[in-house]
Amino acid sequence: xxxxxxxxxxxxxxxxxxxxxxxxxxxxxxxxxxxxxxxxxxxxxxxxxxxxxxxxxxxxxxxxxxxxxxxxxxxxxxxxxxxxxxxxxxxxxxxxxxxxxxxxxxxxxxxxxxxxxxxxxxxxxxxxxxxxxxxxxxxxxxxxxxxxxxxxxxxxxxxxxxxxxxxxxxxxxxxxxxxxxxxxxxxxxxxxxxxxxxxxxxxxxxxxxxxxxxxxxxxxxxxxxxxxxxxxxxxxxxxxxxxxxxxxxxxxxxxxxxxxxxxxxxxxxxxxxxxxxxxxxxxxxxxxxxxxxxxxxxxxxxxxxxxxxxxxxxxxxxxxxxxxxxxxxxxxxxxxxxxxxxxxxxxxxxxxxxxxxxxxxxxxxxxxxxx
Ligand code: SAH
Ligand code: SF4
Numbered sequence: 001x002x003x004x005x006x007x008x009x010x011x012x013x014x015x016x017x018x019x020x021x022x023x024x025x026x027x028x029x030x031x032x033x034x035x036x037x038x039x040x041x042x043x044x045x046x047x048x049x050x051x052x053x054x055x056x057x058x059x060x061x062x063x064x065x066x067x068x069x070x071x072x073x074x075x076x077x078x079x080x081x082x083x084x085x086x087x088x089x090x091x092x093x094x095x096x097x098x099x100x101x102x103x104x105x106x107x108x109x110x111x112x113x114x115x116x117x118x119x120x121x122x123x124x125x126x127x128x129x130x131x132x133x134x135x136x137x138x139x140x141x142x143x144x145x146x147x148x149x150x151x152x153x154x155x156x157x158x159x160x161x162x163x164x165x166x167x168x169x170x171x172x173x174x175x176x177x178x179x180x181x182x183x184x185x186x187x188x189x190x191x192x193x194x195x196x197x198x199x200x201x202x203x204x205x206x207x208x209x210x211x212x213x214x215x216x217x218x219x220x221x222x223x224x225x226x227x228x229x230x231x232x233x234x235x236x237x238x239x240x241x242x243x244x245x246x247x248x249x250x251x252x253x254x255x256x257x258x259x260x261x262x263x264x265x266x267x268x269x270x271x272x273x274x275x276x277x278x279x280x281x282x283x284x285x286x287x288x289x290x291x292x293x294x295x296x297x298x299x300x301x302x303x304x305x306x307x308x309x310x311x312x313x314x315x316x317x318x319x320x321x322x323x324x325x326x327x328x329x330x331x332x333x334x335x336x337x338x339x340x341x342x343x344x345x346x347x348x349x350x351x352x353x354x355x356x357x358x359x360x361x362x363x364x365x366x367x368x369x370x371x
Contacts, residue, residue: 015074018047019152020145022190023197033068041199047075048200051152051161077153078103078146090346095153097146101139103178105150106351107158107170115172118150120188121179126213128233128246130278132312132350133178141184147191151201173203175210176231180248182215182222192226205229211276216252216260223265230264231274231305232257236284237292245284254296261300272301279320279328279341280309290328294335304332304339310347 018026027040039061046058053075055066078095081102085091091107103119123136151173155161158169173195175181181188192208195201210222211231222230236242242249249257267273275297279285293304306329309319320328325341332339345351 013074015072017076017145018043018073019075019077020143020148020191020194022193029073033065033072035065039065043069044197044200048152048194048197049162049202051155053077077149077156080153080157083157084349084351086346086349086351088345088348090349090351091157092346092349092351093150093153093157095146095150097142103142103146103150104351105154105177106346107154108345109169112167113171114169115174116151116154116170117174117177118147119177119179120147120175120181120184124179125183126180126246126248128213128235130235130245130280130309130315130317132315136178141187142179144187144190144194147188148194148201151195151203155201171203172207172209174231175208175228180213180215181210182212182218185218185221189221189226192228196226206271209274211274213246213248214252214257215248216256219260219264223267227266229271229274230261230267231276232261233278234275234293234296235278237289237296241284245280258296258300261297261302267301269301272303274303274305276305276307278307278309279325281318281320281324283317285320285324285328287327287331290331291335294332294337297337302337304337306332306339306341308341308344310344312350 046052055070081096082094106117122139205227209229213233329339
């Protein structure tokens, strides 16, 4: 695939972007051009299975239709503003959108699979004090097309459109980048529906994990409407500590959050809820807290992800010692839970959990006179 049109095409460009439209919306566009419904399926295949952005190359569509599409529409992804590759092969992209806003996205390759970590907002309105993204004021929610566009731009970069022989590099999606996805639910749901569609990008709900800080009222809808895996950023076992570490807890306290987890549609022992727990030295890493944690989740199908704190400039925390982390994990293991300590990926390029921030804002702030 070549010549992908960037989303930040000049403002004189009056073409509208097709990326991110639902199937029904795309059908509406095609019907408006007098096209029969089967053409929608063909176009969908070109856009999302082949990753084609040049309408002229969509050879199963008639020439007049191709020309009409090219005049009126685009299949635009965000522009790659910067790409960085870590020593450990993680790749981080800073993507630019049509209005000049930017967000980061990280690809984390593993031996037989790979996960793309996508952003749902530019910045975040929540202010978890250990999170770099939380220090950036929210600029805006991303639109469905901008969320799908991250996946498409990553597939462009990895050159794996179509059906690659020998499996995919990008097999999984984690909605764990910048922002709180459940405060932008409609656009996130629309984007994930496009991403899961079996005729297109076709990443199944079993390979998608959505992480939330605990927007309780939206959790049932994630299970019912999307059916993706749920990850909950827990980080503390008492309301007192969680009110501080994850301030949204003041609105949706632990008891309500745990009830939403117990009720999560589709969770069972084969498909557990992941509880993310960041390990902060002297704050939440004692053996007693590990035991409390096991007790807290005892009636939820649960597994843990222990995340060593990833530092960023000016962060008010330190990462727990390797000994404390091991002891913490062991207590959870002894209680019967899987609790791997995540090996931080991409730390050298600030691509690890909680290090994302669209630093274009800092850059502009530091460059007087820059627009
Ligand atoms: N807003 C959502 C998803 C994005 S944050 C949420 O909070 O779940 C993704 C994960 O990174 C969360 O578990 C978050 O707690 C974790 N995280 C944030 N800052 C971190 C840091 N500095 N080091 C390690 N993990 C961090
Ligand atoms: Fe927002 Fe999640 Fe960071 Fe908290 S941890 S500030 S919810 S992105």
